[in-house]
Amino acid sequence: MAMDLSISRFWRKKVSVYRLYGSRCKACGKVHYPPKKACPYCGSRDLELIELPKRGKLLSYTTIYAVPEGARPKSPVYFGLIDLGITKVVAELTDVADKNSLKEGIEVEAVLRRTREDRDSGLIYYLLKFRPVMVHR
Amino acid sequence: MAVYIEGVGLTKVGRHYSLSIKDLAAQTAFNAIEQVGGPEGIDYLIFSSALAPLQDNQLDIAGYVSSYIGLRGIRALNVEAGEASGLAAIAIAKSLLESHQADKVLVIGAEKLTEYVSSKAYKQLQMLYDSDLRSFYNIGFAGDAALLMRLYMNTYNVDRETLSYWPALMHSNAKENPYAMLRFAIKPDKVSKSQILADPITLLDAYPIGDGAAAVVVSSKDVVKTPLVKVTAIESSTGLGGIELLDDPLIFDSLLSAYRKLSSIADISQIDFMEIHDSFTIVAPIILESIGLAERGKAPELIAEGHFSLNGDKPLINPSGGLKARGHPIGATGVYQVAESALQISGEFPGIKVDNAKRGLVISLNGLGSNSYVALLEGV
Amino acid sequence: MHGPKAGIHGWGAYIPIYRLPLSEIAKVWGWSPEQYESLDVVEKAVASSDEDSVTMAYEAASNAIKRAGIDPKKIGAIFFGTESKPYAVKPSATIIGEALGITPYTMASDMEFACRAGSEGLRSLIGMVDSGLVEFGLAIGSDTAQANPGDVLEFTAASGAAAFVIGPSENASAIVEDSVTFVTDTPDFWRRATQPYPLHGEGFTGEPAYFYHIENAVRALLEKTGLKPGDFDYAIFHQPNGKFPVKVGKGLGFTIDQMKDGLVTPMIGNTYNASALMGLAKVLDKARPGEKILLAPFGSGAGSDAYYIRVTDSIEERKALAPSVGDYLDRKVLIDYGMYSKARSIMHVIK
Ligand SMILES: [Zn+2]
Numbered sequence: 001m002a003m004d005l006s007i008s009r010f011w012r013k014k015v016s017v018y019r020l021y022g023s024r025c026k027a028c029g030k031v032h033y034p035p036k037k038a039c040p041y042c043g044s045r046d047l048e049l050i051e052l053p054k055r056g057k058l059l060s061y062t063t064i065y066a067v068p069e070g071a072r073p074k075s076p077v078y079f080g081l082i083d084l085g086i087t088k089v090v091a092e093l094t095d096v097a098d099k100n101s102l103k104e105g106i107e108v109e110a111v112l113r114r115t116r117e118d119r120d121s122g123l124i125y126y127l128l129k130f131r132p133v134m135v136h137r
Numbered sequence: 138m139a140v141y142i143e144g145v146g147l148t149k150v151g152r153h154y155s156l157s158i159k160d161l162a163a164q165t166a167f168n169a170i171e172q173v174g175g176p177e178g179i180d181y182l183i184f185s186s187a188l189a190p191l192q193d194n195q196l197d198i199a200g201y202v203s204s205y206i207g208l209r210g211i212r213a214l215n216v217e218a219g220e221a222s223g224l225a226a227i228a229i230a231k232s233l234l235e236s237h238q239a240d241k242v243l244v245i246g247a248e249k250l251t252e253y254v255s256s257k258a259y260k261q262l263q264m265l266y267d268s269d270l271r272s273f274y275n276i277g278f279a280g281d282a283a284l285l286m287r288l289y290m291n292t293y294n295v296d297r298e299t300l301s302y303w304p305a306l307m308h309s310n311a312k313e314n315p316y317a318m319l320r321f322a323i324k325p326d327k328v329s330k331s332q333i334l335a336d337p338i339t340l341l342d343a344y345p346i347g348d349g350a351a352a353v354v355v356s357s358k359d360v361v362k363t364p365l366v367k368v369t370a371i372e373s374s375t376g377l378g379g380i381e382l383l384d385d386p387l388i389f390d391s392l393l394s395a396y397r398k399l400s401s402i403a404d405i406s407q408i409d410f411m412e413i414h415d416s417f418t419i420v421a422p423i424i425l426e427s428i429g430l431a432e433r434g435k436a437p438e439l440i441a442e443g444h445f446s447l448n449g450d451k452p453l454i455n456p457s458g459g460l461k462a463r464g465h466p467i468g469a470t471g472v473y474q475v476a477e478s479a480l481q482i483s484g485e486f487p488g489i490k491v492d493n494a495k496r497g498l499v500i501s502l503n504g505l506g507s508n509s510y511v512a513l514l515e516g517v
Numbered sequence: 518m519h520g521p522k523a524g525i526h527g528w529g530a531y532i533p534i535y536r537l538p539l540s541e542i543a544k545v546w547g548w549s550p551e552q553y554e555s556l557d558v559v560e561k562a563v564a565s566s567d568e569d570s571v572t573m574a575y576e577a578a579s580n581a582i583k584r585a586g587i588d589p590k591k592i593g594a595i596f597f598g599t600e601s602k603p604y605a606v607k608p609s610a611t612i613i614g615e616a617l618g619i620t621p622y623t624m625a626s627d628m629e630f631a632c633r634a635g636s637e638g639l640r641s642l643i644g645m646v647d648s649g650l651v652e653f654g655l656a657i658g659s660d661t662a663q664a665n666p667g668d669v670l671e672f673t674a675a676s677g678a679a680a681f682v683i684g685p686s687e688n689a690s691a692i693v694e695d696s697v698t699f700v701t702d703t704p705d706f707w708r709r710a711t712q713p714y715p716l717h718g719e720g721f722t723g724e725p726a727y728f729y730h731i732e733n734a735v736r737a738l739l740e741k742t743g744l745k746p747g748d749f750d751y752a753i754f755h756q757p758n759g760k761f762p763v764k765v766g767k768g769l770g771f772t773i774d775q776m777k778d779g780l781v782t783p784m785i786g787n788t789y790n791a792s793a794l795m796g797l798a799k800v801l802d803k804a805r806p807g808e809k810i811l812l813a814p815f816g817s818g819a820g821s822d823a824y825y826i827r828v829t830d831s832i833e834e835r836k837a838l839a840p841s842v843g844d845y846l847d848r849k850v851l852i853d854y855g856m857y858s859k860a861r862s863i864m865h866v867i868k
Contacts, residue, residue: 018616070275113568115275124569
């Protein structure tokens, strides 16, 4: 029996990764994702958990061909640096039908997707990824 | 308080399928030990490896290597700070000497990256970045640097082809270095046309996956007999380490902080050459700009114009060929940088020589700056 | 006698971005165009390799909750109907509930009745809401429908999701005035426990299964409510292809005009548990206050529900709160059989 992916690490982080919960420093106002135990900027431990906006702007992006073990069936993998206004996140991008559609400044929104699967029998990691926003009339 | 490097051992970085991490360590350690006239007096082994538990399935690598190389009984410890492990190991050795916990420390940096296929190495190297989130994704080893590279290009309006002069320069330097993995010249225009790893990073923008080991014997002032060079000062600092956390990702915060600390305790205004941590093409200009050697957004142009090349008007950067072309066996790299710099200053470096080199600066960092180390080496 | 009533507060759908033209499938297996043209389906929606019935359910349910305008914590039951569960054992409903912020004080379960499981959830919630057991409930139908490559089923097996927030009749967008269910043991289509693809009885899926059960459910509803086909503004049936729903509707006395707005399979294929329910979502995107809807989902094995739904004044303010089925239908990228094989893991890749 072989399991590569951690069960408890994912379970512990589920609120953060399913719902984009970050921490906000009550001392300096900075927001961090994923949540920290002390503010990386000012050191204050007076933090609160907040739900981050699920829409943002793409600041940078990449198409990854040199994928790590386990990711071959989903290759290539897209990643972006996303500005959520109150903070920035690095997250996987999805529904990139044409990689030329990735441009700085495009609006992206969070959707729940699979990221990693533990071989054929193990756990499936679900996580928020970002996709170019849907046209909604 | 300065400490002295007496012996140096180096192995060519490459795919050493016939050698284990312990064999590589032994080979380089024996060379370094021979230069100091034998193992007598060596009272501490500081080992530097980041991936030994994963690539070699070995914990306490320092303990096992000690008896493997005939030093049973010695005190031994592995130091791990990701890609900065090697320079961190030298820093630990220095503080052991300064605090009189040891008189002669053998520092071995050794790493295997080729025990498994590359996709496994990519997965392991992904651990250099914050695993709090990255471990749920398949971002691999080059994704973070790729995001940074595009951000740099867009922010400063720097052309991809201008950045390509860096790997070309590193290959041209490495060509002369017998310890380098990639000893062939490339033209800048080849870089963007090579295999894409993580757009815009190509194969020629990334460090090669190779094994290697380097060793130095570091001695206190009291016991040193034949010093090659003195390690005047080492400073380090931690940083945010992720481009999403940095307000200004185009400066490595930890490097800036370590460099400022170093300049407050040592005069680093006149530097003849540097060995810097150019894991990816983009990391080099950001390092040069972080320490003020180039104006922000201008380093690629200065590199392309030859200011950092041999006979340029600025310090020669990476006569070894750097991580890019000498190679980057993760935990061993910092020890390579120090060993090559020691040989450069003592006039014995078998590659590109810097005329009358007296002062060299070594810069090593992990990832995008979770940890940064800066060391000043001077002639004796 | 009238059954219990409940309200549809929010509705939401999801269709993945990729579409596979049926001509691509025909090309691979050597079918002539006539063989798929008779299905009245042009393209089928294909979930990406990072999607499954859970991720699609999440988005459809998130849209439904946005329209309902309620705190997700008020949802006391999540019924997830699918025949493409990512885990054979381990509830998918808890993943959806956790990701949407509904957990922990909620019922949550995965239902199985071939393509009718989502509707079973809907029908159960009507009683649970009416009885006061829960204030709101979430009924979801979602499938990444599987088909043995080369089987005629491959032409239509598609991916999509639809979800509904069910609650009290007050302030609802539409009210489920009445409903009936009709089931028998009729083995027209099944998938054995450890098999990747379902098998079916070919022509046997038609008359003794699809038509027999829908006709009996709808007739029972009409009899129970005293309504006639002409009293409805819309009629929506399970849509295994483009032909069957039209045929069953006509046989029951409904017109194309009543059926056209609820048809989605011709554009995206059969989304199994989301098939008729997405038809309902599409109709709600358009329906006006006071209009009457007949909904008849079907599941193999076999059974059908029939619902009488009446639209209320509250519907208008909720339409724009989430993307419509039309928005998802318009958002599409055509792919070839190779991309489809990769997206649906038909090609074997060593991870
Ligand atoms: Zn703070």
